[in-house]
Amino acid sequence: MLSLLFAICMIWFIGKFFIFGVKASWGILKLLCTVVFFPVILIGMVVGGLIYIALPLLIIGGIIALISSNS
Numbered sequence: 001m002l003s004l005l006f007a008i009c010m011i012w013f014i015g016k017f018f019i020f021g022v023k024a025s026w027g028i029l030k031l032l033c034t035v036v037f038f039p040v041i042l043i044g045m046v047v048g049g050l051i052y053i054a055l056p057l058l059i060i061g062g063i064i065a066l067i068s069s070n071s
Contacts, residue, residue: 038061045054 042054042058045051045057
């Protein structure tokens, strides 16, 4: 009986750490995409001659940032 209780507690404990790990990695991924990947992709588009695609993406991103920061 005691080993069954121990097994249930271990599964709960490992599940909590797994959920914490998923939340932490999602937060790190959002930060990397915002700070690193999106600007690098836009700069690459401008250098590659795709300013007609990069400029609307930059404008849309700016509008979304303004809307989300005000609320």
